[in-house]
Amino acid sequence: MFKLKGNLSKYRKRSAAAFLIVLSLLAAGCGSAANDEHAQHAAPRETEAAANEHSGHSANDTAGNEESAENHSGHGGQADSEDMSQANVKLEWRYSPESPKPGEKTKIELFLNDAAGKPIEKYDVNHEKLMHLIVVSEDMTEFSHIHPEYAGKGKFEVEASFVKSGAYKLFADFIPTGYSQMTVTSSLKVSGAKQAAEPLKKDASLMKAVDGVAASLEVSSFKAGEETDLTFTFSDAKTKKPITDLQPYLGAIGHVVILNEELSRYLHVHPKEGNESGPTAEFSTSFPEPGLYKIWGQFQRGDKTFIVPFTVEVE
Numbered sequence: 001m002f003k004l005k006g007n008l009s010k011y012r013k014r015s016a017a018a019f020l021i022v023l024s025l026l027a028a029g030c031g032s033a034a035n036d037e038h039a040q041h042a043a044p045r046e047t048e049a050a051a052n053e054h055s056g057h058s059a060n061d062t063a064g065n066e067e068s069a070e071n072h073s074g075h076g077g078q079a080d081s082e083d084m085s086q087a088n089v090k091l092e093w094r095y096s097p098e099s100p101k102p103g104e105k106t107k108i109e110l111f112l113n114d115a116a117g118k119p120i121e122k123y124d125v126n127h128e129k130l131m132h133l134i135v136v137s138e139d140m141t142e143f144s145h146i147h148p149e150y151a152g153k154g155k156f157e158v159e160a161s162f163v164k165s166g167a168y169k170l171f172a173d174f175i176p177t178g179y180s181q182m183t184v185t186s187s188l189k190v191s192g193a194k195q196a197a198e199p200l201k202k203d204a205s206l207m208k209a210v211d212g213v214a215a216s217l218e219v220s221s222f223k224a225g226e227e228t229d230l231t232f233t234f235s236d237a238k239t240k241k242p243i244t245d246l247q248p249y250l251g252a253i254g255h256v257v258i259l260n261e262e263l264s265r266y267l268h269v270h271p272k273e274g275n276e277s278g279p280t281a282e283f284s285t286s287f288p289e290p291g292l293y294k295i296w297g298q299f300q301r302g303d304k305t306f307i308v309p310f311t312v313e314v315e
């Protein structure tokens with residue numbers, strides 16, 4: 001798995017090649033419905049960013065800026081100016097070393113500037129953190145959810161290491177104060193021979209045992225574009241008794257991240273209200289298009305988080 005180090009004192013000023021992504025703002029989410037909306041609207045733009053990144057890993061990627069009406073849907077905090085609600089945000093990712101070896105400690109930095117090139121200084125707390133960063137290997141076998149620290153002057157940083165060689169993709173979501181919620185992506189090559197990867201396969205059964213917990217997933221619809229409910233149910237893997245001692249993790253009973261096989265559609269879904277401690281946790285979302293999707297549910301019990309992955313096929 002992925003290791004995160006809290007101590008950032010060993011910062012070296014050596015900067016790696018940077019990806020510069022001009023972002024468009026995404027709709028902010030206030031509840032599960034709004035999050036769904038966020039997810040749906042996020043997807044097309046991300047696809048563009050992803051397409052750019054995949055076309056040869058050039059240093060500068062510029063995603064199209066399709067300003068959207070949803071950005072103005074009254075989430076407050078935009079009092080300042082139109083500038084902020086429709087501004088492009090300039091994001092720069094730096095990796096040191098630039099192409100780490102498997103297991104090597106890597107410093108990840110993100111610099112956020114506004115359209116005028118000034119650092120964006122303030123961020124809203126969202127699910128107890130200022131930034132959520134999802135790191136996934138291209139073959140989707142490695143998944144990690146970490147939280148970069150804000151270092152001031154528009155900079156976030158975190159130290160991490162990557163288990164295998166080959167490409168990784170990173171998804172950061174955050175809310176600069178006064179802006180809407182955003183999701184931005186980057187990719188990273190971990191050096192070494194590319195390991196043979198099993199192609200992603202749909203799970204024959206949506207049932208898994210992780211850390212003594214038997215988790216099952218029920219998906220109400222496998223049709224693209226349809227509203228669908230994801231219901232996780234937990235029981236003790238040994239005794240089969242329902243589990244009712246889940247703990248809130250980052251302010252919710254669980255967090256679900258969904259990615260399509262091409263890593264171009266990213267959905268970060270938060271639960272519906274209720275079921276605060278199990279045995280079920282309900283989420284609602286919509287798969288944007290047909291294809292294979294990997295779903296990672298992240299939950300906490302006994303002060304430890306655990307991740308349950310499933311792969312489903314959407315028609």
Ligand SMILES: [Cu+2]
Pocket residue numbers: 129131132133145146147250
């Ligand atoms: Cu997070």
